[in-house]
Structure formats: C-alpha cells, structure tokens
Amino acid sequence: MSMNALGVSTGLMVGWCVLAQIARKVAQRMIKEDGLIPTLVNEAIAAAELCACCFELIIIADNFGVAAYAVFLFILTVWWGQVWGDASACPYTHMEDLLEGKTTLREVALKSWAALMGGCCVYRFVQVIWWFEFAETHQGRAFEDCSADLQVHPYIGAAIEGIATMLCRLASKSLSEIGPRFGNVIDSFIGTSLVVAVYIFNYSMFLAFNFSGGYFNPVLATALKWGCRGHTNIEHIIVYWIGACVGAVLSVPVFKMEVVRRYLIGDQKGKRE
Structure with a gap:
C-alpha cells in the first residue's frame, strides 16, 4: 500500500x-x-x-x-x-467505582x-x-459486510478478554497508586502491549489479537463488531461485555490482596516513611 x-x-x-x-x-x-x-x-x-x-x-x-x-x-x-x-x-471503570462505593x-x-x-x-x-x-x-x-474477530469458542474468548482486561486494570491501578512521573505514558504502553505483543505470566497476548480481537472495552467492541458475521449477538455479549467487565471487576478485590499489592507496588508505606 x-x-x-x-x-x-x-x-x-x-x-x-x-x-x-x-x-x-x-x-x-x-x-x-x-x-x-x-x-x-x-x-x-x-x-x-x-x-x-x-x-x-x-x-x-x-x-x-x-x-x-x-x-x-x-x-x-x-x-x-x-x-x-x-x-x-468504557463501562467497566464505572462498575469498579460502584464496587468501591464511589458512584451509584x-x-x-x-x-x-x-x-x-x-x-x-x-x-x-x-x-x-x-x-x-x-x-x-x-x-x-x-x-x-463486516466479519467478527472471534476465532475461538465464546467462553475461551471471554476468558481471553477477561484475563487481559484484569491485567490491564491491575497495571493502571498500580501506576495510579505509585504515581510515576510518566504514569500515563507507561499505562498507555502497557495497554497497547496487552493488545498486540507481550507475554505476561507466560500467556501470549497475541492470542487476544488473533483469536478474540483484543478490544478490552465493551463499547469499542460493540461499535466495531456488533452484528458482524461470525458470531451471534449473545456470543458478542458473552465475550466482549461479560468477559471484559468480569475481568475488570475482579481486578478490584485482586488488587487489594496483600500478596498482589506487594508484588505490583512493593512496600509503599515503608518508602513514604
């Protein structure tokens, strides 16, 4: 081209x-x-x-x-x-706020x-x-006529979208709490990498791009792929709405786990003191 x-x-x-x-x-x-x-x-x-x-x-x-x-x-x-x-x-950020009592x-x-x-x-x-x-x-x-990106069973696609979304949200929460100078740039890099390139926890995120589309955002997935040939509307909802939203919501309690916080952000209290 x-x-x-x-x-x-x-x-x-x-x-x-x-x-x-x-x-x-x-x-x-x-x-x-x-x-x-x-x-x-x-x-x-x-x-x-x-x-x-x-x-x-x-x-x-x-x-x-x-x-x-x-x-x-x-x-x-x-x-x-x-x-x-x-x-x-993105709807699931508001769902996270609801879970944390910040909104209605x-x-x-x-x-x-x-x-x-x-x-x-x-x-x-x-x-x-x-x-x-x-x-x-x-x-x-x-x-x-558009074609769906979903190339695997809907439940597998939902798991891919959910796990990747949870990892992305955990990274965002960590950066928000640590507050690095270029936090927005780092967060953007992590989000982009989750869609196209990196391996995290021995899981290739290329799977997301090749097998589910790697949208990690229900609104984006619906705007781009709702009604496309290759999946039903119910399958679309399972993968891109339920999968992504469940992954994001799970990131809230997971991030509060002591072992996860220690791994992601270290001993912030000790650093402040």
Whole structure:
C-alpha cells in the first residue's frame, strides 16, 4: 500500500481528535451547570473519538500490519489520557467505582449508555468519509459486510478478554497508586502491549489479537463488531461485555490482596516513611 493511504488514515485520525477536542470546548461553554449532564456529554464525546479513530486503526492494521497499528494506538492512548479528564469511554471503570462505593448504579447505567451511544453513532460519520474513498484502502469499506474477530469458542474468548482486561486494570491501578512521573505514558504502553505483543505470566497476548480481537472495552467492541458475521449477538455479549467487565471487576478485590499489592507496588508505606 502507498504512503499516501497511510497519510490519509493519519490525517483522518488527527481530524477526529481535533473535532472531539472542539466538541469538548463547546460543551464546556454551553453547559454551565455542574453534575451528571456534562459528565455524560464528555463520556459520549470520548467514546465517539475512541471509536472513530479505531475504525481507522482497523484500516491500518489490515493494510500496514500490527506494528503500525501498535504505534498509532500507543500515540492515541497517550493523547486520550491527557484530554479525556474523568471520562473513560468504557463501562467497566464505572462498575469498579460502584464496587468501591464511589458512584451509584444509576450513574453507572447512564454513563455506560452515553458511551455506547457516542461510540455507535459515530460510525455513520466514518461511513460517509469512507464512501468518498480518499485512499485506496477505503475502497469498498463503507458498505461491506463486516466479519467478527472471534476465532475461538465464546467462553475461551471471554476468558481471553477477561484475563487481559484484569491485567490491564491491575497495571493502571498500580501506576495510579505509585504515581510515576510518566504514569500515563507507561499505562498507555502497557495497554497497547496487552493488545498486540507481550507475554505476561507466560500467556501470549497475541492470542487476544488473533483469536478474540483484543478490544478490552465493551463499547469499542460493540461499535466495531456488533452484528458482524461470525458470531451471534449473545456470543458478542458473552465475550466482549461479560468477559471484559468480569475481568475488570475482579481486578478490584485482586488488587487489594496483600500478596498482589506487594508484588505490583512493593512496600509503599515503608518508602513514604
């Protein structure tokens, strides 16, 4: 594929990020009140930005390989960590907050709904851009039938998504508590690596990319792969919603285990003293 096609995909992702940032600024000016409404708007914008960019990342992965995909994903993740604020574009982070008593079930449901709407609705805009076929890699992509990434039994796929999500959340919690100078960059690197490259606890995360898609985010998986040929809707829910959410929720009690904390963050109390 030509470098022109890669340049078009890069420009589109930059454009989506710029538009999302403008939307955030406009929302801040228009919504003066504090409370749940601006939070829901930010969740929807973040999810739309995430999914729009990831649609283009699929183009890059299909045509330029996993290495190029990983580089772009890492850069985007660092950017999102800087501009999203309290938004996560991911339901299970709110479920974790519920488990820790930081939020209510109503807020979890509303935030998850806002993220899902933002992620799913943005596809229509992406579809229009692809319809213009600015690059050869977009030819025929706007209205083609999509195929599911799930290549294994749904329960195995759910286990893959769940274990990888739990590892990712444990890493994020550890970095948050330790507070390293470049914590966001490190967290982004770990998240990207879990999708595409590294071995953790003797388990290859390439399995996630090849056999389940390695989404680790129910909203992203639904926006990109809901209704695709290769799995039923129930199987999709089992793998990408139940699997990922259970893994994330389990990370809360697992992180509180003394042996896990000692392994991940060491003796922080002794260091402070």
